[in-house]
Amino acid sequence: MKEKLQRVGTTYIPVTDINNSKDWYVNKLGAELSYLDEDKAILNLADQSIFLVRSHQGQTSNFKDFNGEERFSLTFEVNGIKALENMHREFIKQEINVGKIENRGHAGRNFVFQDPNGNLFDVWSELSPKYKKLHMITP
Template sequence: MSITTKKALLKKVECAYIPVRDVAVSAAWYEEVLGLKRRSPLEPGRGAILLLGDGQWLFLLPCSDGAAAVFETTGWTDNGEAYEMFPLCFETEDIEGLHASLTGAGAWVEESIRDEGSCGKQLTFKDPDGNKFQAWQQP
């Protein structure tokens, strides 16, 4: 069986969709704690679009059942135990500042930043709706 090389048909992640219970409250948290900018004014019953530092869009969409963007996997641990996984990993240029902002806001965040050597510095955190994310800074 031969493996053929095909040009990637997907280039990058342009935007992501995050479930939240209260769009206005969550948008304010993402602006205040993460420093994101709102793309347009909030419209009642609609979501919010926030801009990441390089311009990608992060949509906060109303989710009345409170479902968070997380899932369990056994592929992330050495011992095969279940791990609550984050679906998105963001890049940052100031992981220490991010950690301080999250801690200051009372967010769930890892106690300390992990230095993963050639994989850079990393930390995991949750927004007020329980959506779990990882942040990464290049070495």
Template sequence: MVNYIKRVGTTYLPVKDPEKASLWYQEILGAIENYRDEMKAILDFANQSFFLVKAMPTEHIGFKDANGRIHFSLTFEVDGLKQLEEFHAFLQTKEVILGEIEDRGHPGYNFVFYDLDGNIFDVWSQLSPNFNKG
């Protein structure tokens, strides 16, 4: 089997207001805006391109799992527990809605947070092998 896919290049996120959302992603997550118009903003961060697409007000990423809990579809990685704790504390100072740091029974620790539009994301304290070659 040939492995053609090398990485995820772009993620599309539904937002109500691309300009407002772009400013939030820049301030909170350190994104760099490359383009913006009335319908979308294109950002670079986390080694990926993110399109913030103007969507219907009720649209957001996340789904209910088999237990009825809202589940994320994207996990950001940080370099270790100390960075996870620092990022969690930073998000608290910015009044971002977020969950507690938790042990989910696998290596590392996680927490979830929400952007301005209710999109839910996960953060994990373990870097993928390609990024952990330090």
């Protein structure tokens, strides 16, 4: 196979109430709404499309790892530890359910946050080198 997958374009996130969830993502995370109907909202967030899809109560994008720990399926990146700390403080101020800033034994630091539907997301303090180069971002 000569063709390669180039990027992740869309992430689908299960939610129970499209309007409330759309408002939360727009108001708390700064997402831009690009489409809305009774079954889905399409948002632009972090350089990709996020589809909020109406689902049954209790459905999340989370999964349990081999040790039974609930995990997130998506990590957002910010540019540096200061940006991570500022975002963490802002999320706390906005009353978003957030975990503590962690050192997971690799470059940078992380924290986990949760949307109102129980979907977990990670935030990492390191932008990928390819993204930095593509967008001409310097440290």
